[in-house]
Amino acid sequence: MGALPPPTERIPVLRWLKQNLFSSGFNALLTLAAAALIGVVLYGLARWAITEARWEVIPANLKLLLVGTYPVDQVWRVWSILAMIGLLLGFSAGRRNGLIQRIAFVVAGAAVALAILPFPFGTRAWLLGYAEAVGVGFVAGRLIPAHRWIRRLEIGVWVLSFPITLIVLGGVGGPLPVVEGRNQWGFVLNLLGAAIGIGLSLPIGVLLALGRRSRLPAIRWVCTAYIELIRGVPLISLLFMASIMLQLLLPDSFRPDLVVRAMLTITAFSAAYMAENVRGGLQSIPKGQYEAAYAVGLNGFLTTLLVILPQALRAVIPAIVGQFIALFKDTTLFAYIAILEILSISRSVLGNLEWRGTIFELYVFIGVVFWVLCFAMSAVSRRIERSLGVGER
Amino acid sequence: MDAVTERESMIVCRDVHKWFGDFHVLRGISLTVEKGEVVVICGPSGSGKSTFIRTINRLEEHQRGEILVDGVELTNDLRNIETVRRDIGMVFQQFNLFPHLTVLQNVTLAPVWVLKMRRTEADGIAMQLLERVGIPEQAHKFPGQLSGGQQQRVVIARALAMSPKIMLFDEPTSALDPEMIKEVLDVMRELAHSGMTMIVVTHEMGFAREVADRIIFFDEGQLVEENTPEAFFHNPQHERTKLFLSQILTS
Numbered sequence: 001m002g003a004l005p006p007p008t009e010r011i012p013v014l015r016w017l018k019q020n021l022f023s024s025g026f027n028a029l030l031t032l033a034a035a036a037l038i039g040v041v042l043y044g045l046a047r048w049a050i051t052e053a054r055w056e057v058i059p060a061n062l063k064l065l066l067v068g069t070y071p072v073d074q075v076w077r078v079w080s081i082l083a084m085i086g087l088l089l090g091f092s093a094g095r096r097n098g099l100i101q102r103i104a105f106v107v108a109g110a111a112v113a114l115a116i117l118p119f120p121f122g123t124r125a126w127l128l129g130y131a132e133a134v135g136v137g138f139v140a141g142r143l144i145p146a147h148r149w150i151r152r153l154e155i156g157v158w159v160l161s162f163p164i165t166l167i168v169l170g171g172v173g174g175p176l177p178v179v180e181g182r183n184q185w186g187f188v189l190n191l192l193g194a195a196i197g198i199g200l201s202l203p204i205g206v207l208l209a210l211g212r213r214s215r216l217p218a219i220r221w222v223c224t225a226y227i228e229l230i231r232g233v234p235l236i237s238l239l240f241m242a243s244i245m246l247q248l249l250l251p252d253s254f255r256p257d258l259v260v261r262a263m264l265t266i267t268a269f270s271a272a273y274m275a276e277n278v279r280g281g282l283q284s285i286p287k288g289q290y291e292a293a294y295a296v297g298l299n300g301f302l303t304t305l306l307v308i309l310p311q312a313l314r315a316v317i318p319a320i321v322g323q324f325i326a327l328f329k330d331t332t333l334f335a336y337i338a339i340l341e342i343l344s345i346s347r348s349v350l351g352n353l354e355w356r357g358t359i360f361e362l363y364v365f366i367g368v369v370f371w372v373l374c375f376a377m378s379a380v381s382r383r384i385e386r387s388l389g390v391g392e393r
Numbered sequence: 394m395d396a397v398t399e400r401e402s403m404i405v406c407r408d409v410h411k412w413f414g415d416f417h418v419l420r421g422i423s424l425t426v427e428k429g430e431v432v433v434i435c436g437p438s439g440s441g442k443s444t445f446i447r448t449i450n451r452l453e454e455h456q457r458g459e460i461l462v463d464g465v466e467l468t469n470d471l472r473n474i475e476t477v478r479r480d481i482g483m484v485f486q487q488f489n490l491f492p493h494l495t496v497l498q499n500v501t502l503a504p505v506w507v508l509k510m511r512r513t514e515a516d517g518i519a520m521q522l523l524e525r526v527g528i529p530e531q532a533h534k535f536p537g538q539l540s541g542g543q544q545q546r547v548v549i550a551r552a553l554a555m556s557p558k559i560m561l562f563d564e565p566t567s568a569l570d571p572e573m574i575k576e577v578l579d580v581m582r583e584l585a586h587s588g589m590t591m592i593v594v595t596h597e598m599g600f601a602r603e604v605a606d607r608i609i610f611f612d613e614g615q616l617v618e619e620n621t622p623e624a625f626f627h628n629p630q631h632e633r634t635k636l637f638l639s640q641i642l643t644s
Contacts, residue, residue, distance in 0.1 A: 291452050292489035292548075296503035297479040297555055299471075306502060310493050 048360075057358040058365050059120055061349045065366075068186030068340050074171075074179060078188055079126050081165050086111075086133035088157060093134075094141020095154070102383050108134040110376040117368070162199060165192070182259050184340040187369070193263050193331035193341075198324050200267045205274025206313075210304065212279060223275070230272035236333050238265050243337035262334050270327045277319040281312030321381035325374045342366055403428045403463055403559055403590045404449060410457035411444060418444050419455065420614040428558075431591045433601040433622075436611030437637060442594045445611070446561045449592070450481040463558055479507065482552025486564040488544045490536035490551070496523065497532040500551045508555070515554070522550040526580050542573030546580055553584075560584065562593040598641060602626060610634045 011019075022028040058065075067078055086107070093104035108131040115127035144150060169188070171178040183189075211223030230238070242265040243258060256264075285308050293303040313320070335344035346362040349355050404426040411419040418441045426432055434442045447453040448460060451467055451474045460467045462477045491499050500519035504510040510518075523529045526546035528539075536544055545565055552560060562581065566574045578600050585591055585604045595601065601608055601622060608625040610618040610633070618625070618634045629635045 286489075288485060288487050288489035289491065292483075292485065292491070294452065294478060295450055295481070295483040295485075296551060297475065297507040298503060299475055302506050306506060307491055311491075314493060 053361050054355075054358050055118070055361055057349065057355050057361050059118065061345075061355070062119060062123065064186060064349065065342050065345050065362075066187045068188065068345055069181045069184040070179060070186075070188065074177070077168050077171075077176070079130075081168055082130055083133045084164070085161060086130050087137040087140075088154075088161060090134035090137025090139075091141040092137075092154060092158070094138040094143075095146070095151075099380075099384060102380050104134055104138065106376045106380050110372055113372055114369075162196075165195075182257060183338065184345075186340065186345045187342040189259065189334060189339060189341040190328070190331040193266055193334065194324075194328040196263050197267045197270050197327045197331075201270035201274045201323075201327065202320065204267070204271040206278050206309065208271060208275035209278035209282060212275065213282060227272045227275050230269055231276070235266070235269050235330055236336060238269055239333055239337050241265075258337070259339060262337060262339055266327065266330060269330075270323060273323050273326075274320065277316045277323060278312060280319065281314075281316035282308065284315050285311055317384050318381050321377055321384075325377050328374065328377075329370060342369075402426065402461075403430070404592070405461040406449075406458065407460075408458035409445070409448060409455045409460060411441075411448065411453060411455050418614050419448070421458070422614075422616050423458075424609070424616065424619075426559075426590060426592060428590055429588045430606045431585045431589075431593070431604055432607050432609060433605040434592065434594045434609045434611060435596065435598070435601065435637070435641075436617075440611040441614040442611040443563050446563055446592055446594055449559075449561060450478050450483055452483075479555055480558045482549075482555060482557035482560045484545065484548050484552060484560070484562045484565045486567050488536070488541070488548050488568070490544055490547055492536050495533050495535055496528075496539070496547050499536065499547060500554045503551070504554050519550070519554055522553050523547070525553075525583075526550045527576070540573060541569045542576045545569065545573075545577045549577075549580055549584070559590045559592070562591065562595065564594050564596070566595065566597055596641065598626075610637065612637070 021031040063072065063075070067075055070078065089100070089104045089107060093101040111127045111131040111134070115124045115131070119127070168176060169179070169185075169192070170182065185192075208223045208227060211219045212227065214220045214223070239262060242261040246255065246261060289307055289311070290303060293307040298306065331341060332343040334341045335347075340348070343366060346359075346366060349362060350357075350359055402425045404424070406422055406424045409419055409422040410417070420441075422441075422445055424432075434446065436442050444453055448455045448467075449462065455467075463480060465473055465477055467473060467477060490496075491502065494502065497516065497519055500522060501510075501512070501515040504515040504518065505512055520529055520532065523532055526549055528543050528546055531539055531543060531547070536547065539547065549560075565581065566577055569577065574597070578597060581591075581593070581600070582604055593601075593605075603622075605622050608620060608622050609616060610625070610629075610631070612633050618629065618631050620630070625634075626638065629638055
């Protein structure tokens with residue numbers, strides 16, 4: 001006879017209720033009071049959502065919320081960018097295990113989840129198509145045999161996806177006419193801000209963290225000063241500075257676009273926090289790891305790159321993802337510097353007489369969209385946290 | 394010491410001093426180790442023996458005196474230090490494997506990145522070494538999944554992958570459960586018989602008696618006694634050595 005399975009412990013529902021909710025007279029009272037309160041709130045919410053809410057405001061303004069003034073006949077460009085990234089993500093997930101696979105899975109899951117929401121048919125089709133792109137990429141990644149140049153190509157396309165995104169969205173003429181009003185692209189700007197912020201603030205943050213621990217005083221002071229300066233100022237005031245003060249300080253010809261300034265600002269802001277997260281990770285690495293790396297002949301640079309950073313970053317993945325989530329939500333602050341991202345577009349929708357008083361509907365919708373994406377990110381983070389136990393000391 | 398023997402010596406230390414703050418931890422150590430020699434260093438804890446072997450690959454910097462490894466003097470010149478470290482393998486009390494890499498990756502990391510070896514070649518050599526230390530079947534596990542004795546054998550394989558001329562062992566069995574000490578000592582014994590130059594800091598007196606060419610006794614940062622195992626155990630010269638031996642051999 002083989003090993004026995006562990007005994008499963010099943011607690012009857014009634015006993016669970018008694019233990020947890022009605023263990024004493026006072027607790028029973030609290031339980032009933034809380035239940036009543038929750039019931040009232042939920043009832044009110046449900047009644048509003050079903051009978052009073054004018055949900056038609058969402059589909060009627062969906063295009064405006066998501067892509068702002070982006071021309072309708074050019075919206076395919078936004079979708080193709082998303083599809084390209086979906087394909088890439090799927091492909092990379094197909095070629096390796098672990099982190100990237102979880103991300104792809106969650107992203108595809110989020111697309112399917114969004115497709116369940118009552119979007120117009122076209123949007124839902126696009127969303128499902130997006131999940132499908134991830135799947136197609138995954139299968140392709142699995143089937144194509146491993147090769148050094150395929151790996152290089154994959155990394156190259158990932159790196160290039162940034163400029164490609166900017167070029168395709170902004171346009172260069174010809175089949176991709178230039179799209180004007182770059183500060184009015186709705187949710188696209190939130191996504192773009194988050195993507196650029198995430199993509200740039202992590203590497204910059206790593207460099208700042210390493211710089212802050214540098215043996216060279218000049219580098220250490222500059223990095224420390226930068227981090228402490230940025231962390232001591234609210235993001236909104238940095239954004240105001242970027243939007244108004246630069247305008248006063250710099251000559252017209254030398255002034256980057258408002259959207260570019262906003263995105264660089266949020267990146268610079270996030271990098272300072274990222275640096276502190278990474279520094280926490282660096283400090284958690286025992287001295288013996290450095291010594292072992294030096295002892296086998298690695299120099300300082302290779303030691304940092306191959307031994308210290310991989311462990312340091314893994315140790316602080318939850319904090320890093322938390323920073324990503326904060327960064328994504330912070331893109332709504334663009335609303336205050338005359339950038340029409342999703343939140344400020346919802347306000348202009350309210351300005352339309354036809355949709356007066358639909359503020360709750362709009363905010364609930366925006367809240368749900370952000371929640372789905374942020375939850376996806378934190379789901380990835382939690383899974384990594386759980387899997388971190390494997391192979392660790 | 395005449396010039397000829399000095400050129401053939403693997404390690405030459407002359408009057409090495411080191412301070413930790415005000416604490417004078419090494420007080421003028423002079424020691425020469427020939428090629429293929431196995432030297433065991435013992436002594437009470439805090440006597441500076443670990444610090445001393447760590448100065449040989451510059452994990453600790455000495456502040457006076459000179460250290461030559463295979464003819465290269467250890468100075469602040471980074472290139473010298475890197476050359477020397479490439480030629481010296483080190484085994485730590487706390488293993489210090491890289492926990493984020495598999496056993497095989499731990500062993501191939503330095504050959505691939507420092508010696509620019511092709512990955513397939515490095516993998517081949519690594520598997521041979523894991524065979525040699527008796528754990529080829531663990532190649533694709535992570536260090537955290539291995540027992541202490543197995544981890545320490547991986548550390549030895551990792552050091553050997555750089556084809557070192559010298560191996561330093563800093564209390565390699567002190568963190569191990571008793572039943573795992575033998576498997577590590579067996580590997581070290583085999584290594585000694587293969588002609589490797591070794592300096593071993595250890596409390597394993599049985600190993601010292603059997604394998605060492607010379608035993609050195611450290612106390613309070615000084616090299617108190619230096620002798621063959623036979624003479625060291627049967628006819629210790631110094632009072633402090635006698636005291637140490639009586640403590641360690643009766644326990």
